[in-house]
Amino acid sequence: MSHGPLDDDAVESYREAGAVLVEAMNEARDMVEPGRSQLEVAEWVEDFVREQGAGLAFPVNLSVDAEASHATPGRDDDATFGEEMVCLDIGVHVDGYIADAAVTVDHTGTTELVEAAEMALEAAVDEAGPGVPVGVVGNAIEEVIRGYGYTPVLNLSGHGVERYDAHTEPNVPNRGVDRSVALEPGQVVAIEPFATDGRGKVGEGTDEEIYELERQRSVRDRRARQALEEIETFEGLPFAARWLSGDRVGMALRRLKQANVVKGYPVLKEADDTLVSQAEHTLVITDDGVEVTTEGIHGFD
Ligand code: MN
Ligand code: MN
Numbered sequence: 325m326s327h328g329p330l331d332d333d334a335v336e337s338y339r340e341a342g343a344v345l346v347e348a349m350n351e352a353r354d355m356v357e358p359g360r361s362q363l364e365v366a367e368w369v370e371d372f373v374r375e376q377g378a379g380l381a382f383p384v385n386l387s388v389d390a391e392a393s394h395a396t397p398g399r400d401d402d403a404t405f406g407e408e409m410v411c412l413d414i415g416v417h418v419d420g421y422i423a424d425a426a427v428t429v430d431h432t433g434t435t436e437l438v439e440a441a442e443m444a445l446e447a448a449v450d451e452a453g454p455g456v457p458v459g460v461v462g463n464a465i466e467e468v469i470r471g472y473g474y475t476p477v478l479n480l481s482g483h484g485v486e487r488y489d490a491h492t493e494p495n496v497p498n499r500g501v502d503r504s505v506a507l508e509p510g511q512v513v514a515i516e517p518f519a520t521d522g523r524g525k526v527g528e529g530t531d532e533e534i535y536e537l538e539r540q541r542s543v544r545d546r547r548a549r550q551a552l553e554e555i556e557t558f559e560g561l562p563f564a565a566r567w568l569s570g571d572r573v574g575m576a577l578r579r580l581k582q583a584n585v586v587k588g589y590p591v592l593k594e595a596d597d598t599l600v601s602q603a604e605h606t607l608v609i610t611d612d613g614v615e616v617t618t619e620g621i622h623g624f625d
Contacts, residue, residue: 330510330608334487337421338512338608342617344378345416345423349621352384356410356429362386363397363566365405373416381415381422381490383534383564387591389432392477392518392526392600394589396533399566399573407431409438411518411602420487420559424514425618426604437519437601440472444517445603446624448496452607452614454509461507463500465517475524477600480592482515485606488559511609512617522598529591535577536562538587543579551576552585562589 330338348369355365366384373380383396388408397403413426428438447464462481469476482496494505496515507513537560543549547570554568565573580586594600603622607614619625 334421335608337418338423338606338617341378341416341418341421341423342606342619344373344376344418345414345425345618346620348372348416349412349414349425349427352414353412353427353429356386356405356412358405358407358431360405362403362405363401366397369414379417380561381417381424382562383567385411385413385426387411387413387600387602390522390594390596390598390600391529391591392480392594392602393592394534395531395591396564397566398533405431409434409599409601411600413602413604415490417488417561422485422490422512423606423618424485424490424604425606425621426516426602427621428601428603430601432599434599436472437474437521437599440469440474440519441517441601441603442622442624444468444476444519445515445605445622448515448517449605449607449614449616452507452513452515452609454609454611455506457503457506458494458496459501459503461515462497462502466499469517469519472519474519474521477518477520477526477594478524479526480516480518482513482604485512485514488561490561507609509609509611512606513609514604514606516602516604518600518602520594520598520600522594522600526592526594529593531591532588533565534562534589535565535586536560536589538584541583541585543583543585545576545579547572548576548579548583552580555586
């Protein structure tokens with residue numbers, strides 16, 4: 325797919341989304357501390373974003389210890405943070421134009437694992453630009469993380485974003501493969517190295533709190549139909565089960581999944597007793613370089 329230059333309004337919306345995200349992130353990262361409610365932090369971020377007149381590109385992800393991605397609190401979830409490593413991943417959109425960024429908050433004393441992901445992201449941002457193969461970016465990520473003695477999570481990768489679409493081409497790997505695809509001016513990409521002391525391959529856990537509309541089709545069940553009407557207001561972006569109102573939400577979602585109307589995103593995690601860190605920025609690829617729209621959350625900005 326070829327990309328023309330982004331129009332000025334689109335670029336401005338990408339910047340606005342980034343600015344809201346950075347403000348939310350810098351408050352929320354300090355709220356992630358032992359004893360604090362996970363649900364409270366997620367809802368604080370989501371309320372803040374909406375109060376700014378922006379939207380959520382996906383539910384706040386709070387992935388703990390071996391979890392890498394797709395974890396978010398359930399409704400009435402009473403889990404609190406402990407002495408843990410937490411990947412805090414936020415997605416904001418303005419008029420459908422998305423900013424996606426993540427930081428890792430460490431309360432385990434494993435500072436170098438966090439630093440590995442952050443330094444890998446810095447190296448990747450330095451490398452990225454028009455005409456640069458995605459594998460060259462991935463190689464920079466892999467080299468930094470392995471240099472720390474850790475392993476990149478090889479089956480997770482960065483991705484493009486487009487209007488109201490949080491995951492598009494190109495795939496930006498966390499390893500030095502795929503040199504056939506190059507970054508193009510006008511693309512917007514989220515680069516997200518994950519580092520782990522595990523084997524570097526996440527699998528699907530049993531928890532599932534994030535869903536996405538897969539295709540419109542009529543459903544017979546009345547409760548499922550009600551839920552679908554609410555889901556349609558999310559514009560095709562991922563949503564949390566806890567965002568749906570009324571009772572029997574779990575049943576409605578099961579029905580909609582069975583009918584292939586929605587798909588679920590199970591939590592992705594490494595093996596037990598390992599840790600995963602993540603760092604992420606969103607970048608506009610320009611004619612002569614990159615513009616980081618989520619600048620101001622990582623130390624190297
Ligand atoms: Mn993200
Ligand atoms: Mn992402």
